[in-house]
Amino acid sequence: MQIGELARRFAVATSKIRFLEDEGLVRPVRRTKAGYREYDESSADALAMILQAQSLGFTLDEIKGALAETKEHGLRRDYLIGQIARKLTELDRHIAQAQELRARLVCAGNELKARMKNGANCDGRPAAAAVGTNKRRPAQRVHRRSPAIAG
Numbered sequence: 588m589q590i591g592e593l594a595r596r597f598a599v600a601t602s603k604i605r606f607l608e609d610e611g612l613v614r615p616v617r618r619t620k621a622g623y624r625e626y627d628e629s630s631a632d633a634l635a636m637i638l639q640a641q642s643l644g645f646t647l648d649e650i651k652g653a654l655a656e657t658k659e660h661g662l663r664r665d666y667l668i669g670q671i672a673r674k675l676t677e678l679d680r681h682i683a684q685a686q687e688l689r690a691r692l693v694c695a696g697n698e699l700k701a702r703m704k705n706g707a708n709c710d711g712r713p714a715a716a717a718v719g720t721n722k723r724r725p726a727q728r729v730h731r732r733s734p735a736i737a738g
Contacts, residue, residue, distance in 0.1 A: 588631075590615075590624045597634055604634065610647055612637055612654065644674060 594601045607613040608624075613634050615624035640650045653667045 588626050590626070593626050593631060593634065596631065597638060599634075599638070607634070607637060610651070612647070612650065645670065 590601050590604055594604055604613060608615065613626075613630055615630065616627045617625050619625060637650055640653070649670055653663055653670065
């Protein structure tokens with residue numbers, strides 16, 4: 588199959604396939620006399636694996652590391668298992684941070700609701716700024732006269 592058919596099959600731009608080819612991740616089987624790239628099912632399988640890995644958050648460098656140096660695009664499964672474990676740890680850390688932020692936002696919202704229920708005027712400023720002890724005076728304009736022009 589030619590590059591256009593491969594691109595339609597996976598709903599990607601031909602330029603993406605060319606880029607992946609330049610990166611050494613997808614290889615055409617041959618070129619026609621007219622110079623067109625021709626791909627086979629092993630190329631399609633490699634592209635499917637690359638697109639799936641990217642959808643899981645893997646970078647091209649990580650994908651390159653997972654590919655063995657074989658024409659069949661074999662996988663280094665031990666490397667891939669380690670990378671998946673690292674991604675899961677990273678994701679768990681992000682989830683924990685998001686949950687902590689959510690809890691803090693819920694708490695802040697509840698505090699604000701309680702203040703408003705008690706008649707407080709909540710204007711969103713921190714408590715120290717709302718007290719009014721450190722109010723700044725508006726800046727006074729200084730009018731300068733231009734020097735007299737000697738004539």
